[in-house]
Amino acid sequence: MPRHIGDVILDVKNISLSFGGVKALTDISFDVREHEVRAIIGPNGAGKSTLMNILSGLLEPTGGSVTLDGVDIVKDPRAVWSRLGYLPQDFGFYPSLNGAQMLDFLLRLKGVDAPQGRKKLVAELLERVNLTEAAKRKVKTYSGGMRQRLGIAQAIAGNPRLVIVDEPTAGLDPEERQRFYRILAELGRDRIVLLSTHIVEDIATLCPRFAVIRGGRCVTSGSTSEARNRLEERVAEGIVTPEKLEEIRRSHRVTQAVLVEGSMFRTRVQGAPGSQPTSFVQVPPTLEDVYFGVMDESRADDAAHAMNAA
Ligand SMILES: Nc1ncnc2c1ncn2[C@@H]1O[C@H](COP(=O)(O)OP(=O)(O)OP(=O)(O)O)[C@@H](O)[C@H]1O
Numbered sequence: 001m002p003r004h005i006g007d008v009i010l011d012v013k014n015i016s017l018s019f020g021g022v023k024a025l026t027d028i029s030f031d032v033r034e035h036e037v038r039a040i041i042g043p044n045g046a047g048k049s050t051l052m053n054i055l056s057g058l059l060e061p062t063g064g065s066v067t068l069d070g071v072d073i074v075k076d077p078r079a080v081w082s083r084l085g086y087l088p089q090d091f092g093f094y095p096s097l098n099g100a101q102m103l104d105f106l107l108r109l110k111g112v113d114a115p116q117g118r119k120k121l122v123a124e125l126l127e128r129v130n131l132t133e134a135a136k137r138k139v140k141t142y143s144g145g146m147r148q149r150l151g152i153a154q155a156i157a158g159n160p161r162l163v164i165v166d167e168p169t170a171g172l173d174p175e176e177r178q179r180f181y182r183i184l185a186e187l188g189r190d191r192i193v194l195l196s197t198h199i200v201e202d203i204a205t206l207c208p209r210f211a212v213i214r215g216g217r218c219v220t221s222g223s224t225s226e227a228r229n230r231l232e233e234r235v236a237e238g239i240v241t242p243e244k245l246e247e248i249r250r251s252h253r254v255t256q257a258v259l260v261e262g263s264m265f266r267t268r269v270q271g272a273p274g275s276q277p278t279s280f281v282q283v284p285p286t287l288e289d290v291y292f293g294v295m296d297e298s299r300a301d302d303a304a305h306a307m308n309a310a
């Protein structure tokens with residue numbers, strides 16, 4: 001059956017998982033639609049890698065379901081492995097192989113079909129991730145960005161329907177991050193991509209939809225541009241002393257305070273239009289504002305629950 005933009009390809013419903021009685025994921029639900037690059041954002045320990053491992057069929061959830069093109073990943077992981085490419089957070093390479101040898105080895109391991117011959121496929125994949133010139137260099141001489149591009153080359157081998165990349169840009173410089181995201185954007189033209197990150201701003205243009213997880217729970221999900229638009233006229237910024245910052249904290253919702261010029265804080269607040277502290281100016285909301293606002297609300301909810309439980 002032909003697929004169209006908007007068709008749900010990956011459907012994640014109420015996924016939960018406990019490690020030895022400790023809940024790592026609770027009731028996570030979202031979907032990824034045809035041609036979409038979807039982002040999962042969350043801080044360290046939120047549960048992103050755990051979720052990615054479940055979606056790759058490597059970990060079995062305690063509850064919930066995941067389907068790829070209607071096939072149940074949880075019940076039958078082998079049925080989807082050939083249609084799935086995965087770049088885990090800690091992807092291991094053999095450092096003394098060169099890029100082409102490493103990729104060739106990984107393709108054999110995955111059992112990827114290469115009707116055009118494996119050598120040709122390796123060359124095509126390296127070309128796709130801009131590593132042709134580095135094909136003969138040992139992987140141990142690669143920069144972090146080059147390694148990640150080699151990792152994506154193995155993930156897209158065999159033309160999988162779904163490519164999962166777990167924090168692929170951590171530690172990469174801005175230029176290398178942009179290069180990597182360009183590759184992901186291209187991939188989204190003929191498959192779906194699920195990307196986890198804690199670098200929020202990067203995904204603002206790449207991903208039309210996002211989901212934020214914190215403490216194993218989905219705290220918000222939806223359209224990135226709508227989430228930003230909802231904050232229109234509600235974000236203001238000013239540069240203040242530490243004393244002033246403390247005063248502002250008592251009357252406003254401070255979502256970011258970054259030390260600048262040695263002892264001053266560039267401070268961002270969120271609140272009703274026109275309610276900003278004097279000397280603050282209204283600024284266009286960013287996805288980072290969305291993220292920090294949501295995290296702040298979620299922490300406040302936790303604190304309220306803890307108080308009620310006490
Ligand atoms: N095998 C395991 N056994 C027990 N606990 C685990 C295991 N794997 C993960 N956890 C716990 O589950 C939670 C989520 O971990 P996870 O690695 O999925 O987070 P993450 O969002 O990927 O973090 P990071 O941004 O640091 O990569 C953490 O509290 C972690 O300690």
Ligand SMILES: [Mg+2]
Pocket residue numbers: 048049050089166167
């Ligand atoms: Mg992780």
